[in-house]
Amino acid sequence: EVQLVESGGTLVRPGGSLRLSCVASGFPFSTYWMHWVRQAPGKGLMWVSRINGDGRSTLYADSVKGRFTVSRDSAKNTVYLQMSSLGAEDTAVYYCARLFCTSITCYYDHWGQGTLVTVSS
Amino acid sequence: QSVLTQPPSVSAAPGQKVTISCSGSSSNIGNNYVSWYQQLPGAPPKLLIYDNNQRPSGIPDRFSGSKSGTSATLGITGLQTGDEADYYCGTWDSSLSDLWVFGGGTQLTVL
Numbered sequence: 001e002v003q004l005v006e007s008g009g010t011l012v013r014p015g016g017s018l019r020l021s022c023v024a025s026g027f028p029f030s031t032y033w034m035h036w037v038r039q040a041p042g043k044g045l046m047w048v049s050r051i052n053g054d055g056r057s058t059l060y061a062d063s064v065k066g067r068f069t070v071s072r073d074s075a076k077n078t079v080y081l082q083m084s085s086l087g088a089e090d091t092a093v094y095y096c097a098r099l100f101c102t103s104i105t106c107y108y109d110h111w112g113q114g115t116l117v118t119v120s121s
Numbered sequence: 122q123s124v125l126t127q128p129p130s131v132s133a134a135p136g137q138k139v140t141i142s143c144s145g146s147s148s149n150i151g152n153n154y155v156s157w158y159q160q161l162p163g164a165p166p167k168l169l170i171y172d173n174n175q176r177p178s179g180i181p182d183r184f185s186g187s188k189s190g191t192s193a194t195l196g197i198t199g200l201q202t203g204d205e206a207d208y209y210c211g212t213w214d215s216s217l218s219d220l221w222v223f224g225g226g227t228q229l230t231v232l
Contacts, residue, residue, distance in 0.1 A: 107156035
């Protein structure tokens with residue numbers, strides 16, 4: 001069974017840093033691109049970042065570029081999101097999601113339960 | 122402002138049918154497959170439809186998807202109170218360095 005379990009969300013001061021983790025199980029971790037998607041309170045889904053299977057290719061939404069860094073550790077089956085210079089606008093539930101791709105299509109077939117990041121003084 | 126446009130809310134009575142639209146452009150829906158996600162209250166999103174009109178195992182055939190040009194539509198028939206949720210469409214956008222984009226979400230109320 002595919003499982004994605006996020007952790008690391010907490011209350012952090014504006015300007016602070018935080019690292020989120022997502023532990024994956026039940027599938028060959030290194031063959032899948034992994035994504036982070038966030039959802040501010042009462043708002044919709046917003047794509048944040050993605051990392052390819054070997055960790056050498058990453059991409060970020062403009063709103064987090066230069067502040068967030070995604071990485072992965074295949075030995076631990078874990079993907080990370082290092083967040084810095086956090087502001088109130090980063091307050092959200094952060095989901096880790098597995099991207100399933102064929103030769104012509106991709107979609108998110110599994111999601112974690114999410115971890116809440118609250119940025120407040 | 123989401124790249125994909127969905128109505129903020131739709132409603133219908135139990136047993137009825139509802140459709141949710143998702144409008145985009147040639148750089149996203151027009152040239153890519155669309156997927157739909159259901160988010161029940163307090164839960165993470167769940168894949169509902171992929172490849173425009175395919176249902177994952179376990180998704181009832183009351184749920185359907187279609188795509189025409191730069192728009193996609195999610196249909197739900199035989200509405201149940203358990204269908205009350207937020208629904209999101211999503212796809213790639215090649216004009217944004219191949220970033221993934223979501224619609225703003227549609228809240229379904231079963232009256």
